[in-house]
Amino acid sequence: MIKVHPGESRFKVDTGWLVSRPSFQFGAYSDPGNSGFGVLRVFNDDFVAPGKGFGAHPHSDMEIVSIILKGEIRHEDNLGNIEITKAGEVQRISAGSGVIHAEYNPSGTEELNFLQMWFMPRERGTTPSYETSRYDPSKLINALHPVVTPTGAEDAASIQQDMTIYLGRLEAGRELEFRQEPGRRIYLFAIEGELTANGVRLGERDSARIAEVSELKLAAPGGPAFVLLIDLP
Numbered sequence: 001m002i003k004v005h006p007g008e009s010r011f012k013v014d015t016g017w018l019v020s021r022p023s024f025q026f027g028a029y030s031d032p033g034n035s036g037f038g039v040l041r042v043f044n045d046d047f048v049a050p051g052k053g054f055g056a057h058p059h060s061d062m063e064i065v066s067i068i069l070k071g072e073i074r075h076e077d078n079l080g081n082i083e084i085t086k087a088g089e090v091q092r093i094s095a096g097s098g099v100i101h102a103e104y105n106p107s108g109t110e111e112l113n114f115l116q117m118w119f120m121p122r123e124r125g126t127t128p129s130y131e132t133s134r135y136d137p138s139k140l141i142n143a144l145h146p147v148v149t150p151t152g153a154e155d156a157a158s159i160q161q162d163m164t165i166y167l168g169r170l171e172a173g174r175e176l177e178f179r180q181e182p183g184r185r186i187y188l189f190a191i192e193g194e195l196t197a198n199g200v201r202l203g204e205r206d207s208a209r210i211a212e213v214s215e216l217k218l219a220a221p222g223g224p225a226f227v228l229l230i231d232l233p
Contacts, residue, residue, distance in 0.1 A: 001212055002197055003186035007045075007190075007205030021045045023207055027156040037209050038185045038232040039161055042118035045071070045205065047111055048073075053104020057176035059095035063119040063159050065148055066091040066103075067167075067228070069191065071112035077101035081130045089134045090147050092157040117181070121160045135167070144168040144178060144229055166229045170195065172175035178216045178229060185232040186210035193225035 011029040013020040023043040025031040035041070040060070049062065051207040053074070072086040077093075085091045103226065105112040135155045139145040148165035152158030157209060169191075180186065188197055195202050196219045201231040202208055210216065218227065 001207045001210065002200045004200060004202055005207045006203065007207070010045075010094070015051065017049040019047040021205075037187055039120040039163065040117065040187055040230065041120060042226075043189070043207070044116045045113075045209045046116060047088040047113050048105045049111060050105055050107050050109055053179045054102060054232050056100055056102045058098060058205070059093070060093045060098040061121055061124045063121050063161055064093040064095060065117045065119070065157070065165065067117075067147070067165075069113045069115065071105060071107055071110045071114075073102060073112055073114060074106040075103045075130070077130060079128060079130060083132060085132050088137060089132055090157050091132050092130070092148065092159060094121065094126060094160055094187070096121070096124075096128040099128040099130075115191075116207045117165075117230075118160050119159065119163065122162065123160065126160065131157055135151045139170045140167050141227075142169070142171055142174050142176065144176060144192065144227075146165040150211060162233045166231070168218075168227050170218065170225045170227065172220055172223045175217060178218065178231075180214060180216075180231055182212075182214055185217060186213065187232060189228040191226040191228055192221060194222055195220050195225040195227060 010021040022029050032150050068087045074084050076082050135147045144166040146164050148157045148159050190202040190206050
């Protein structure tokens with residue numbers, strides 16, 4: 001089953017400095033019938049104005065992944081981490097038993113765009129941790145490259161859950177195949193361009209929730225496409 005959710009149909013938050021489109025209920029968007037997909041609980045497409053951001057706030061028992069698409073984000077937390085993550089990099093926070101952090105756009109001129117995802121952890125109450133990683137953009141060309149995995153790697157962040165996040169850039173007319181074991185799920189998000197998933201069309205910023213599909217064929221028939229795929233339990 002492939003269920004497409006058009007990007008423009010998502011709830012929109014616009015505070016003046018923040019424009020956000022959550023895929024699942026979050027903050028002001030309340031929809032108990034749309035509270036997650038497998039262990040995925042939050043998928044927000046956020047645009048943050050220069051010099052603005054989120055003040056200190058707590059999290060616990062959640063795996064938080066931010067993929068920076070444009071600009072940069074400054075992170076500070078009570079664990080002593082202070083770091084700027086840039087476009088092409090990935091930030092992961094394991095909130096575990098509890099962490100307090102703040103994040104904002106440190107640029108005075110450039111808008112920040114990032115995808116923030118929250119996942120239920122494999123185990124509750126673990127020691128909080130933080131890391132960033134940078135992937136090689138060339139590895140994304142006509143391939144699905146893992147940028148977050150359960151074990152981590154030199155160019156992939158680790159996560160405390162049985163899941164993997166892939167990024168891929170398809171050139172016009174190219175196809176990719178993805179296979180997974182029965183009983184698992186796929187969350188698909190078209191970052192740029194248009195693509196098809198087993199012939200089902202996704203426009204730019206559309207998402208798809210996929211279940212009971214062991215073999216998925218992605219194609220970019222009309223032009224280049226940038227895609228995010230999450231393999232979920």
